[in-house]
Amino acid sequence: MDEILEILSKDARITPEEIARLTKKDANDVKKAIKSYEKDGTIVKYKAIVNQDMIKDSKEWVRALIEVSITPQKDVGFENIAERIYNFPEVSSCYLVSGTYDLLVVVEGDSLHTVSSFISSKLAPMQNVRSTATHFLLKKYKEDGHIFKKSPQGKRLNISY
Amino acid sequence: MDFKLSKKVEELAPSGIRAFFDLVLGMKDVISLGVGEPDFVTPWNIREKAIYSLEQGYTSYTSNKGMVELRKHISVFLKKRHGIEYDPEEEILITVGVSEALDLAMRAIINPKDKVIIPDPSYVAYAADVDLAYGIPVRVATDIKHGFKLNPRVIDDAAKKGAKALLLNYPSNPTGASYSRKELEEIAKVIKKREMIIITDEVYDELTYDFEHTAFPRLKGMKEHVIYLNGFSKAYAMTGFRVGYACGPRKAISAMTKIHQYTMLCVPITAQMAASEALKNGFKSVQEMKREYKRRREYIVGALNEMGLPCHTPEGAFYVFPSIESTKESSGEFAKNLLLSQKVAVVPGTAFGKDYDGYVRIAYASSYDNLKEAAARIKKYLEKK
Numbered sequence: 211m212d213e214i215l216e217i218l219s220k221d222a223r224i225t226p227e228e229i230a231r232l233t234k235k236d237a238n239d240v241k242k243a244i245k246s247y248e249k250d251g252t253i254v255k256y257k258a259i260v261n262q263d264m265i266k267d268s269k270e271w272v273r274a275l276i277e278v279s280i281t282p283q284k285d286v287g288f289e290n291i292a293e294r295i296y297n298f299p300e301v302s303s304c305y306l307v308s309g310t311y312d313l314l315v316v317v318e319g320d321s322l323h324t325v326s327s328f329i330s331s332k333l334a335p336m337q338n339v340r341s342t343a344t345h346f347l348l349k350k351y352k353e354d355g356h357i358f359k360k361s362p363q364g365k366r367l368n369i370s371y
Numbered sequence: 372m373d374f375k376l377s378k379k380v381e382e383l384a385p386s387g388i389r390a391f392f393d394l395v396l397g398m399k400d401v402i403s404l405g406v407g408e409p410d411f412v413t414p415w416n417i418r419e420k421a422i423y424s425l426e427q428g429y430t431s432y433t434s435n436k437g438m439v440e441l442r443k444h445i446s447v448f449l450k451k452r453h454g455i456e457y458d459p460e461e462e463i464l465i466t467v468g469v470s471e472a473l474d475l476a477m478r479a480i481i482n483p484k485d486k487v488i489i490p491d492p493s494y495v496a497y498a499a500d501v502d503l504a505y506g507i508p509v510r511v512a513t514d515i516k517h518g519f520k521l522n523p524r525v526i527d528d529a530a531k532k533g534a535k536a537l538l539l540n541y542p543s544n545p546t547g548a549s550y551s552r553k554e555l556e557e558i559a560k561v562i563k564k565r566e567m568i569i570i571t572d573e574v575y576d577e578l579t580y581d582f583e584h585t586a587f588p589r590l591k592g593m594k595e596h597v598i599y600l601n602g603f604s605k606a607y608a609m610t611g612f613r614v615g616y617a618c619g620p621r622k623a624i625s626a627m628t629k630i631h632q633y634t635m636l637c638v639p640i641t642a643q644m645a646a647s648e649a650l651k652n653g654f655k656s657v658q659e660m661k662r663e664y665k666r667r668r669e670y671i672v673g674a675l676n677e678m679g680l681p682c683h684t685p686e687g688a689f690y691v692f693p694s695i696e697s698t699k700e701s702s703g704e705f706a707k708n709l710l711l712s713q714k715v716a717v718v719p720g721t722a723f724g725k726d727y728d729g730y731v732r733i734a735y736a737s738s739y740d741n742l743k744e745a746a747a748r749i750k751k752y753l754e755k756k
Contacts, residue, residue: 217666221739231673232666232739365412369395369405369716371495371544 214243215252222256259356272325273302273318273347276333277311279340288312291338300328311343322346383502386495388722391706395716402745404733405716407544409608409689413645414656417607420648421641429640435632437465437616438643444650445616453586455599457618464624464631465638465646469574469602469615471631473538474500476570476598476617479626481506486534490521492692492723492730494544494572501538509534512726515694518683519546523557530565537562539587540572542579545723545732546692547668547685549575552585559590570598574615575688577606577657580665582686588618598623605688606657607649612642664689667735667742674746675733678753689736692720696729698756706731712755713748 213233217224226244230237247253262271280291288306295315296304303316315333319325326344334342350358386392395401412418436442442459449455457463466472473496481487481504489497491510498508509529513519526537539558542549550558562569571587588597602615617627668685675682675693682693695705702719709715720730735742 213662216662228670232669234669361412366406366408366410367396368398368401368403369392369718370407371718371722 212243214240215247218244218253259354261350261358263350263358270321271318272320272322273316274325274329275345275347276315276317276329277343277345278313278315278333279310279342280312281338281340282312283338291336294336295333298328298332300325300332311341379503379505383499386722388703388706388719391703391710391719394707395710398710398714401710401714401716402737402741402748403716404735404737404742404745405718406734406736407690408610408736409605409660410736410738411608411660413607413609413612414649414653416652417609417645417648421612421645424641424644429644431640433637433640433643435637436463436628437638438640438647441465441643441647441650442616444647445618448650449586449618453584453589455586455588455594455618457599458621461621462618462624464617464628465643466602466615466617466631467635467638468604468613469572469600470496471635472600472602472615472617472627473497473570473572474503475627475630476600476623477501477504477506478630479623480536480568480570480598485536486529486532488526488529488534488537490539492519492543492545492720492727493538494540495722497538497540510724512724513546513548515681515683515692515730518686519543519548519692520550520554521558523561526558526561526567527565530561530567534567536568536570538570538572540574542575542584542685542687543690544575544688545690545718545720546683547688547690548683549579549584549686549688551582552590555585555587555590559587559593562596563592567596568598569593569596570600572600574600574602575605576601578661578664578689579687580661580668584687595620598627603646603649606660607653608656608660609645609649612645614638614642614646664735667737667739670739671733671735671742671746674742675749678746678750680749680753689734691733691735692727692730693733694729695720695731698753702728702731709749709752713752715745715748715752 214229217229226240227237230240280288282288283290292304292313295301300317300319301315302318305314307314317325317328329344442463445463446457446459449457477500483505485506486509487501487506488509488511491512498510501508511525513521573586576584588594588599598617598619600617603609671691672682672684679697680693680695682691685691698705702721706717706719718732720727
């Protein structure tokens with residue numbers, strides 16, 4: 211992976227000037243590279259990873275992983291049905307997978323009720339959906355490479371040879 | 372009772388900056404650029420292997436030389452990575468870090484008053500180890516103008532005056548200086564000509580940024596002259612595991628093993644298990660950490676030079692050794708004042724040799740955010756002066 215992308219994947223807030231300094235590149239070249247990555251969709255968007263558990267005033271937040279089995283359609287396979295599913299705003303992620311089911315769909319909502327009613331009224335009855343198995347997420351340990359448990363810092367001595 | 376100590380130990384110079392170290396250790400919320408170890412935690416697969424070995428009941432002694440499996444891994448790794456060949460049975464000894472290996476090497480080769488050349492600025496243990504083995508450390512200075520590199524002529528001069536061995540650390544703690552293959556060949560010529568022993572501490576070898584590291588025994592005709600020391604602390608962020616190793620001619624390793632078996636017996640088995648795993652599956656982590664260090668180096672070298680603390684670009688390790696002469700302070704004063712006013716810790720240059728009062732050692736084994744904040748504080752300190 212290009213070094214610029216590697217650095218941005220770790221910290222999206224870092225400025226092009228800083229990247230230029232860290233990689234000994236010209237700042238304008240870095241800016242150009244980032245622009246081109248944004249344009250061609252290599253960089254999709256910049257967002258913060260929020261730990262929902264830490265938000266005091268947030269409503270309940272529910273996430274479910276749903277295994278969806280589908281009857282593929284002639285010529286288009288899973289594409290059309292996948293599109294119908296991922297276009298719902300409740301769906302935060304949607305993957306085609308190998309194994310005993312076809313689509314892994316991640317659904318989010320502000321209550322158990324919202325999520326389950328989406329599944330029962332929208333997802334499960336959909337034509338070509340053969341079956342669903344829903345797993346409500348109980349605890350997030352790690353996401354996108356980030357571990358949520360705060361690790362105690364500073365185990366090194368403050369000074370040593 | 373008058374508790375009579377060994378004269379040798381009594382005369383051994385204590386580190387002059389102990390008081391400063393105590394001051395740092397007593398303060399809170401310090402951004403420390405004074406730490407001589409990686410800021411990364413040991414990669415998980417290595418830690419997990421250590422835990423698993425305990426669960427499996429591996430809690431016994433191992434062979435004095437270290438577990439055969441680990442010695443074999445090291446032998447294969449050295450061949451593949453550096454093109455050097457050592458027999459795991461007779462030419463490799465597992466030690467408690469490079470520190471023990473260094474002590475063993477000194478005790479194995481030194482007769483009273485034998486001279487060992489140490490290029491300054493140098494890691495604090497080198498001169499002390501020579502001294503404790505009843506040898507005489509011959510400290511030779513290197514300077515910022517020449518990138519803190521040792522001039523082969525200086526070795527030749529010292530050899531003419533009877534120096535038996537050279538202790539060379541590259542990449543270096545505290546300067547980060549390292550040597551290209553060509554530069555090492557020049558040193559090798561003198562070693563050959565004067566029939567000297569050379570002990571190389573190459574523990575920072577994986578953290579070489581601008582060229583490929585050349586292991587000294589790789590150089591033509593050098594294997595019989597070298598005691599090669601390396602370890603897991605820096606490359607694999609395993610300082611607390613304390614595992615290093617020495618490779619060298621059968622005669623040297625056998626002598627070192629003799630001392631080791633009476634003093635240390637063996638390296639803790641848990642640490643040896645972890646080291647095995649590091650060699651089997653740890654290389655990707657090493658490369659990731661190296662890339663990160665390199666970026667930090669670009670940042671800190673640029674920042675220091677811009678704020679008027681000139682420094683040579685270190686070729687390796689995670690240290691820079693900037694000159695603070697422009698501040699007109701001694702390195703001790705600079706470090707203490709910077710700590711008290713800005714809460715940034717650095718190590719005074721005098722810790723590494725008496726001629727380096729115009730320098731401090733800055734370790735960039737700290738997160739980029741920390742480095743940025745520390746650089747801003749050092750700048751503020753300089754501006755207030």
